[in-house]
Amino acid sequence: MNTLVRRNWFLNGIAQVGECGLFFLGILVALPKSLRYFREICRQVWFVGAMSLVIVMTCGLFVGMVLALQLYYTLSIFGGTAALGTVVALSLFRELGPVVTALLFAGRAGTAVTAEIGLMRATDQIDAMEMMAVDPIAYVVAPRYLAGVIAMPLLMCLFNALGILGGHLVGVTWLGVDNGTFWGNMTSTVDLWKDIIDGVWKSLAFGAVVTLIAVFQGYNAPPTSEGVAYSTTRTVVFSAIVILAVDFVMTAFLT
Amino acid sequence: MTMNSRPSYAIGTGLFILLGFAALAYLATQTTSVANVHQSHSYLVKARFSNIGQLKERAPVKIAGVRVGSVQSIQLERGKMDALVTLAIDDKYDDIPDDSGAAIFTSGLLGDQYVGLQPGGSPENLKNGDEIVLTQSAMQLEDLIGKFLVNGGPKSSSSGSSTPPKSASSGG
Numbered sequence A: 001m002n003t004l005v006r007r008n009w010f011l012n013g014i015a016q017v018g019e020c021g022l023f024f025l026g027i028l029v030a031l032p033k034s035l036r037y038f039r040e041i042c043r044q045v046w047f048v049g050a051m052s053l054v055i056v057m058t059c060g061l062f063v064g065m066v067l068a069l070q071l072y073y074t075l076s077i078f079g080g081t082a083a084l085g086t087v088v089a090l091s092l093f094r095e096l097g098p099v100v101t102a103l104l105f106a107g108r109a110g111t112a113v114t115a116e117i118g119l120m121r122a123t124d125q126i127d128a129m130e131m132m133a134v135d136p137i138a139y140v141v142a143p144r145y146l147a148g149v150i151a152m153p154l155l156m157c158l159f160n161a162l163g164i165l166g167g168h169l170v171g172v173t174w175l176g177v178d179n180g181t182f183w184g185n186m187t188s189t190v191d192l193w194k195d196i197i198d199g200v201w202k203s204l205a206f207g208a209v210v211t212l213i214a215v216f217q218g219y220n221a222p223p224t225s226e227g228v229a230y231s232t233t234r235t236v237v238f239s240a241i242v243i244l245a246v247d248f249v250m251t252a253f254l255t
Numbered sequence B: 001m002t003m004n005s006r007p008s009y010a011i012g013t014g015l016f017i018l019l020g021f022a023a024l025a026y027l028a029t030q031t032t033s034v035a036n037v038h039q040s041h042s043y044l045v046k047a048r049f050s051n052i053g054q055l056k057e058r059a060p061v062k063i064a065g066v067r068v069g070s071v072q073s074i075q076l077e078r079g080k081m082d083a084l085v086t087l088a089i090d091d092k093y094d095d096i097p098d099d100s101g102a103a104i105f106t107s108g109l110l111g112d113q114y115v116g117l118q119p120g121g122s123p124e125n126l127k128n129g130d131e132i133v134l135t136q137s138a139m140q141l142e143d144l145i146g147k148f149l150v151n152g153g154p155k156s157s158s159s160g161s162s163t164p165p166k167s168a169s170s171g172g
Helices: A002-007 A009-034 A038-048 A050-077 A081-122 A125-132 A138-175 A179-189 A190-220 A225-254 B006-031 B142-150 B165-171
Strands: B042-049 B061-062 B066-077 B082-090 B101-106 B114-118 B135-138
Touching: A009 A138, A009 A190, A038 A050, A038 A125, A038 A138, A038 B006, A050 A138, A050 B006, A081 A138, A081 A179, A081 A190, A081 A225, A081 B101, A081 B135, A125 A138, A125 A179, A138 A179, A138 B006, A190 A225, A190 B006, A225 B101, B042 B066, B042 B101, B042 B135
Parallel strands: B061 B114, B101 B135
Antiparallel strands: B042 B082, B061 B066, B066 B082, B101 B114
């Protein structure tokens, strides 16, 4: 029966989704127990969050700068360059901030988590924990999961802030949009709850799915060096697909 | 390392979390209008329009071009088939005469629409729940173009019921 299921890629995919869902339930059950390992959670927030700061902030700055450049060109066709600040801010808050941060996060932190847990599995550390009556879900998986969910919205806020600064740098300092117009139009259009907080919800959802994929792929990685490499790749591929799909669904529901 | 010593990553984690929330606070205060959040410091005034065009909620309310409030809600009034627009005007502008007029303008040719108030001369001021009686609907670009096409040119006025003989001959 098992070989029959494995041979069919379609059923195999469904089985993977099912295993992932059960794994998620396992994490949720283990979450209260994992709160005892507060230091481990703290260390993981540092590892997946603070260590991703450089890439997220740099990319945020450049995304904001290129947004301002491109939108200035488009808006100047309609004579609407006064709306540059509004358009940069809304594109960042509603769409690019959450999505690009999640993609970067999958590449920077998701792969690291997958490789780490996969190597723990390959070097029998997880089995050793089970022998010592330490629940590996509660000690290894849940803190990393929690850390990913905590870190993602914070990273997105930093990405957005740097993006606005980058847009301001290009739009006002370089292209000569009036400073007051840039900020004034932005502040009169951007709404805290409808734009910024909706982005935070998106970001929380992305953090939840990306980190779930990362820990699931790591925990179920084949215990070989090739298997760990393959799982790491799959983390990035699946994360990218799921991020963009969830983004479409959430945008349809939130707006 | 004893149990009480501070782990090396604790400072990094703390800084990261503080930085994240600082960024959120920066976004919330610098890129949004805080006036949009605090609706409580405003009073509500109603105005009826026969056509509001593309006016939307949260559109600005202006006097002499200065923003004094925002459109809070737009509803269709049953029975009269008028658009009932509720304006939230900031409390500090409490000296607007109660015979002021309201009109819907467009900023620029294709820009967003806003409500402009033309102050009247009454000694009484608008209060919460008052209604602005003197209103002027949105100017519809499509109507103007239609009138322009039918009347054959900018020389003939759109309000005149007596059509000039020239346009009557060319309009058919």
